[in-house]
Amino acid sequence: MSSSTHDIEEGLAFTPKFDADGLITAVATDAKSGDVLMVAYMNDEALRKTIASGEAWYYSRSRKALWKKGETSGHVQRVVELRVDCDQDALWLKVEQKGPGACHTGRRSCFYRAVPLGKSGAVTLEFRDGEKTFDPGKVYK
């Protein structure tokens, strides 16, 4: 193990590893239930703003823009705890999700469909917790 790998994995210096696009993967879970709410990305600025404010900021790959989660919907995420993984290329945010949900489709979590296991070939998804908790047409004007 090289000294730098040891530092990254066992050290206390925060040296987040951004990918070729300058992004790092961020997983937000509900601090109470443990459910994964969303998987998103941060650039350096989003990460700095998240750390400084204690509220989640991300970088939208499709819109190519920094965004504060909830800036339009009001569904802000208060970060209860922020963790980094062993090789410092992924982040885990335990959040208190304000409002009825995190997903732009109107659901609490973005993960509202299950993939059945034990199959090969074409797969048909099954809704799980698929009820909409808000009307995205009203929330995102």
Added chain:
Amino acid sequence: MSSSTHDIEEGLAFTPKFDADGLITAVATDAKSGDVLMVAYMNDEALRKTIASGEAWYYSRSRKALWKKGETSGHVQRVVELRVDCDQDALWLKVEQKGPGACHTGRRSCFYRAVPLGKSGAVTLEFRDGEKTFDPGKVYK
């Protein structure tokens, strides 16, 4: 919203969206505690094998190889539930982690350090659940 976006978000066809490298992000959480154990990647073959076997397979970006989680360590992940997100570019595996841990550093989770909030400038990490649960030198020969 285009018809295809609607199909991806509201449909029951599983159409995972792999990135330019042919990979999709996969988040494994402990099915009981809800803790995030690891963030990894799957290629099409790893995903097919995971679905068919009910055990987690990933693709290692550093080793450029398919790997069954636990193939060396015995620390297999039984998939309790597999979910896909709204735009079908991320997966969530709720797993039963066999053995003492998921992380190659010898810990239960890869996320054993917290980033303190409310700071700007240099950040010093803090260990959380940082105790090693196994000796990686013995497990990975």
